[in-house]
Amino acid sequence: MKNTSIHSTLGLFILSCAALVFAGCGPSGDSSSSSGGSSSSAAPAAETPGAVSQTIELTANDQMKFNLERFAVKVGSTVKIHLKNVGSMPKMSMGHNVVVLKQGTDEKAFVEAAIQAPANDYIPQAQEDAVIAHTKMLGGGEDDSVTFKVPSKKGNYTFLCSFPGHFQVGMKGTMIVN
Numbered sequence: 001m002k003n004t005s006i007h008s009t010l011g012l013f014i015l016s017c018a019a020l021v022f023a024g025c026g027p028s029g030d031s032s033s034s035s036g037g038s039s040s041s042a043a044p045a046a047e048t049p050g051a052v053s054q055t056i057e058l059t060a061n062d063q064m065k066f067n068l069e070r071f072a073v074k075v076g077s078t079v080k081i082h083l084k085n086v087g088s089m090p091k092m093s094m095g096h097n098v099v100v101l102k103q104g105t106d107e108k109a110f111v112e113a114a115i116q117a118p119a120n121d122y123i124p125q126a127q128e129d130a131v132i133a134h135t136k137m138l139g140g141g142e143d144d145s146v147t148f149k150v151p152s153k154k155g156n157y158t159f160l161c162s163f164p165g166h167f168q169v170g171m172k173g174t175m176i177v178n
């Protein structure tokens with residue numbers, strides 16, 4: 001609290017060491033931080049989502065179709081989308097993901113930019129701000145889940161597959177937030 005003027009990495013290092021020594025001495029005044037790990041050097045997560053209140057089971061197939069055209073979720077809740085590629089074709093030729101976009105996103109521009117981003121799983125870096133959530137790109141038989149916080153604004157949000165050409169043949173749907 002008193003060393004607020006220290007902003008250098010050296011300062012952080014000293015603080016870290018102080019924290020270690022402090023922990024070593026073991027004055028158990030603060031029982032709220034019970035990180036049981038022996039050497040947990042990982043920084044705390046930026047935002048811990050709440051408990052998952054709903055899991056959406058999505059499938060995608062070799063016919064470039066999702067099983068759902070729409071699904072509904074509650075405002076501000078934490079939900080999980082589980083996507084399984086139930087097809088058999090490889091990721092290179094028939095990959096599928098699910099990308100949930102913010103309202104107002106130009107979907108056509110998004111998927112056109114995605115074509116240029118195979119190395120980023122067809123998520124265009126310049127438009128990552130438009131993405132609420134997305135899974136990995138999946139080949140036949142693979143699956144992936146993504147957990148995210150539903151926006152606080154009611155309305156319709158588009159989800160789509162950003163593999164080249166798939167949005168254009170209808171690989172998209174609506175996430176209804178209510």
Ligand SMILES: [Cu+2]
Pocket residue numbers: 060064094095096097161162163166171
């Ligand atoms: Cu697809």
